[in-house]
Amino acid sequence: MTSVFDPVCRHAAAAPDSIALRGGTDEWTYRQLHHASVGYAGALAAAGLSPGDRVLLAAPSVPEFVVAYLGIQAAGCVVVPVNTMSTRAEVEYVLGDAACSLAIAWHTLGSAVAEAATALDVPFWTLTPGASVTGATAADVVDRDRDETAAILYTSGTTGRPKGAQLTVGNLLSAGEIGAECSRASSADRIGTGLPLFHVFGQASVLMAALTAGGSMSLLARFDPASMLELLRRDRLTVMAGVPTMWNAMLHAAGDASPADFGRLRVAVSGGASLPGEIARAFEARFGCTILEGYGLTETTAFGTFNDIDRGGKTGYTGRAVPGLWVQVRDSDGNECAPGTVGEVLIKGPTVMRGYRDSCRRPRRSRRG
Template sequence: MPNLLDPITRHAAASPTAVALRTDTGPRTYPELHDASLRYASALREAGVGVGDRVLLVAPSVPEFVVAYMGIQAIGAVVVPVNTMSTATELTYFLTDSGAQLAIGWHRLGPTVAEAAGAAGIPSWTLAPGAPTDCAPIAEPVDRAGDDTAAILYTSGTTGKPKGAQLTVGNLLAAGEIGTAVSRSTAADRTGTGLPLFHVFGQASVMMAAFAGGGSLSLLERFTPAGMVEMLRRDGLTVVCGVPTMWNAMLHTAGDTGPTDFAHLRVAVSGGASLPGEIGRQFEARFGCTILEGYGLTETTAMATFNDTDRAGKVGSVGSVVPRLGVEIRDPDGRPCATGTVGEVYVRGATVMKGYWNRPDATAAVLGRDGWFRTGDLGTFDEDKDLRIVDRLKDLIIRGGYNVYPSEIEETLYRHPDIVEAAVVGVPDDHYGEEVAAVVSVRAGSTLTGEQLTEWSRNRLSAYKIPRIVQFVDALPKGTTGKILKRAIDRDELRASSA
């Protein structure tokens, strides 16, 4: 019977000197991580936490997150990892909605976690460097069923309250195995990331994949481009994982470095948002490494498609369907679309969630009895059976009856030499229904105007796609993974600025 600790248990026995975690204070071997996880499990058990109990975990990407996460798994409990920027009100909601028995918060987060736990009437623990070491480890991890819930990850909640996606033991183990397979990872690989581990990308595609392959994992507590570049050098990373805004930030920080400075880097894995081709090209030139894009969601344990490492990626594509999953493109009536036709993306297979926690109606709305999950993303397959994500269904702009895909316009804007970041959204318009608006940040010293950018776009885009509203900002709003948050852009302000 499986447990999420199984890969660590296996490598601890087979390779007792192999490094599992690389940290500022030195490496931790697989046996050391295994022992620390079982000790944490013992402390949880002594506190009355048992099989199926939910435990809230609020911590950044530090080794102690891994120890607590795996300790929770070892005793068969359910981890509820949430954003470290959550307010007390948000934390109280997560605690009450999940019915958590315990809240664990990183020591640098202050009293917020304890306050929320108190409001929910449950105990709280402080997670500090080193984690508990004074407990004797439990004898062995609890046996679990593959369809047992291992983690509840709350979605961003763009409409209504956030929903908790239930990821099973089987989902997360499969995600790790698939991630290892598609990236061709081995025990010799050194993986690193600045992604938060409380997010599905960092948790499934990075942490679980690194441990499945038996390689090491390097973590940044908080992403900074300089910190990421330094970690690349310090730990000799062969695999690095991030989102497009991270690669873009690294390009503007790396200075006069070139490919020879990162000769050990084998592959950069990108997800979370569409990768502008210009950023990919510049990254390869600077770091000597191709960025390979993948696609997945929280509800699919971050898995669906990935670019083949043997083909060096395809600009604009998120790759082909990964092993153990199926992907279809369907029209509004649910019928499969022909090659090259845009439709909604559906996913089925080993990593598709069990359902939303205590939300049967919401589950039924996206997860059919046949196991196909409706992603809400628009995409198309090309002749090579590679998937291209056109946009989120909800982000589609309809201007004067024409469909406008923001990602296509963003890709074009990133080719302008002054543009650092760009986001395109639709704003209400009395005549066209919606108008195309671009929110951009530019390089220091740029004198670019909105009129100039609109005119520059005129030679590169069809007339109905040209952004006629342009707003300049110092930086675009981002989530904790670095993904640009379009929902945080004020459409009313954009509309008013165009009047």
């Protein structure tokens, strides 16, 4: 069987009572996560959805996002996550461009998704606490090819309207393996974040990495530094993922706290923007961990380069190519650039997207960044 849902099936069989998810005071074991996800997949099938159908998902970083996301994968459908702050017009564009068969939104979000779905005559579901679906029965997990599209993530549209990057089953599974390896994550780790799971960083570096390793994942629905510090202490996190503004905010909110207050934290994974050296050094001193910076794109399923955990973090450095990827910088003539010169980044490997929505005719395995 090949599915983005594979890691959950594996750990639900091997360690069913291990904690998979924490959100607030709620805990979900791997058995419960598996049960809820295949139930959600069954509801999708009962509603008439078929493998390959696209499903828009708008929800904050709560356990129910994970259940819906994995249920969509188990059903063989394609998940299309969108920013929870998207306007009706933005949601309409994605629904139409991706040709979605269903739209799902968290119960506390505004009316943008429901109104957009109504305008395009797309069925709409509300995602509620517990992610229960009336009358749902468990479905068999759909076997898929690694080159089939599993998710479509829309880029920011810096060159026009947003483009849908098609990430395959293989892209997401490879990203989970790479993420777990880069942070040396294991089933003993407690991985936490305040990142949005609708973004590729949250999906690849947190969700897929945690599930691949069989560890637990602690989620914060919306980042604020005080809540993140509480999550770090309460859930005794060993690995965190975030962006430089989060680390800076946590530093200021930590007050007189010392590394002893965060004694289990060993690694902080940083991406999304360049990490100032003074913030990196201060964070490591205050929290007693190693902060590792990486570089990647939506189109490369979040991964490109990463600091080597065995060498420790190096300030102002995004590391070498991650395992399995080829990265090179070339000039405008296609020649490899000398150290210290400016050029274009080329990335090739198993995390490179299939192509943009409706623009790919065959699988691609290289990307200019």
